[in-house]
Amino acid sequence: MSGPFDGLKVLELGRFIAVPVCGQLLAEGGADVIKVEDLDGDQTRHNGPIMPFEGRQYFNKNRGKRSISVRITEPEVLAAIQKLAAAADIVLANFRPGMSESLGLDYESVRAMNPRVIYGENTAYGLEGPMAPLAGMDMALQALTGLAHMTETGPEPLVNPIIDYAAAMLMAWGVSTALYHRERTGHGQRLNVALMHAAMFLENNQLTHVELLDSWRGEFVRYLKHAFADGKTWADVIEHRETLLPHKVVRAYYGFHATKDGTVGVACNARTQRLKLMSLLGIDDRWTSEPGWMPEDAHAHADYVYRQVATAFAQQPTAHWIAALEERGLPIAPVRHSDQLFFDEQVKANNFLAEVEHEVLGPIKVVAPPLRMTETPLAPRPPVSLGKNTREILAEAGLGAGQIDGLFARGAVREVHETLEDLL
Structure with missing residues (x-):
């Protein structure tokens, strides 16, 4: 053809x-x-x-x-x-x-x-x-x-x-x-x-500006003009930006977690996915389970949830978590090196190489x-x-x-x- x-x-x-x-x-x-x-x-x-x-x-x-x-x-x-x-x-x-x-x-x-x-x-x-x-x-x-x-x-x-x-x-x-x-x-x-x-x-997720909600950006940009000259560190800058945000997406459900014998990437951003993961891990997160609820300190609550999730994943090996999440239709994959793709069965089946x-x-x-x-x-x-x-x-x-x-x-x-x- x-x-x-x-x-x-x-x-x-x-x-x-x-x-x-x-x-x-x-x-x-x-x-x-x-x-x-x-x-x-x-x-x-x-x-x-x-x-x-x-x-x-x-x-x-x-x-x-x-x-x-x-x-x-x-x-x-x-x-x-x-x-x-x-x-x-x-x-x-x-x-x-x-x-x-x-x-x-x-x-x-x-x-x-x-x-x-x-x-x-x-x-x-x-x-x-x-x-x-x-x-x-x-x-x-x-x-x-x-x-x-x-x-x-x-x-x-x-x-x-x-x-x-x-x-x-x-x-x-x-x-x-x-x-x-x-x-x-x-x-x-x-x-x-x-x-x-x-x-x-590529930064599309971050580059939508709603003035009613995102007016903090102007203040942050003004802060950046002099932050490093005033002796601030990157840690200071990141912390200052977080204090300006009206809310913070909980990173516990979308990211990498160490397991007992490796690391996995978890992608449970939707509320229905989070609820399933909460049930599986036995964790408490009112921000997800009660729509409309907001903690007094959003950042502290996010850290609390992250620690719960991280602790749970560390208790079992990677294979356990892959089987458990896949059974519930939740996206998960082991963190691997790109060299492994040359020997991957999914790659071979689809002729990706x-x-x-x-x-x-x-x-x-x-x-x-x-x-x-x-x-x-x-x-x-x-x-x-x-x-x-x-x-x-x-x-x-x-x-x-x-x-x-x-x-x-x-x-x-x-x-x-x-x-x-x-x-x-």
Whole structure:
């Protein structure tokens, strides 16, 4: 069966994560994705290096694409890339601010050549405002948006770059939406996904403001302006914020708890779920059992309930609690390490991991496309070596064999021929 994007041509002018992952999703849907890399390749080729120009991080963001490795500022090369953009259905870009304009590969320039183009770009802070010209990456956006995990000793960065991946999936959704619009109207368009906005989307649960209930936020923000300069610690800041909240969700029912032989994640946020868990554990919580009841000290009551739940879970092993909660239809899972997923029966049953054949390294297990479709399935394909398709793509852009040989002779383009000896 063919993929949903069969026949579409995509020019990817991206590096790192957000744009490449979007390109990979399109490639696994059958699109012909041309990835333009500089002479040293996408930086992810050097992250978790396995052999020259091959890194683990490249494998999970760039599968199924064709690679062209060039010095893009070379006039002949740039003209060829512009020609590819003029023929593309979709152009994906995350240039440094101002660079796309200098190369004539910004949306307005590409649209002038190709009115039907769908131009998807990823920026750090959006297109407007004082920070728009600045470069940014996931870690900086975790800091700026408060997405990092807050603890009493200070914020802890999230290990996985979830902002980048969220931006990639939003961009893939945006491209699909724009394709649907183009089918109906014949018009292309520009779409932008900002990392800052993607981070805020991930914080959706916290970013709803009802002035009648949430006016405390203004006071808290004013407090933060001088808190650390006045010698306050993160513990002080967190405690002060809690005193301003009109109420506090009881964390006892939604979080991790130590058992007799491990740790479990429990997710009993709904009142009906809490009542079942209370009954199972034999704990007392009037806040849950008596709607409308409010303790005199909400924070003290929340701590009291948490201690009851934590004490109960510590009395029995993990297997006991999984069986007991599952019998009652309550969400629970053991806390595990991601390495265990390679051997997990549920993962195997649903083919959440896939195997692709690398031309040098052999079989590689990767996360399968995160969407199952019955009529137009997505199919993982292996990544290719740096510049593997440079000659054929330049020829497709209209360059003759002599011109291409000349570019290779001047070191303006590259193709890397990897062998098993490079690894050994």
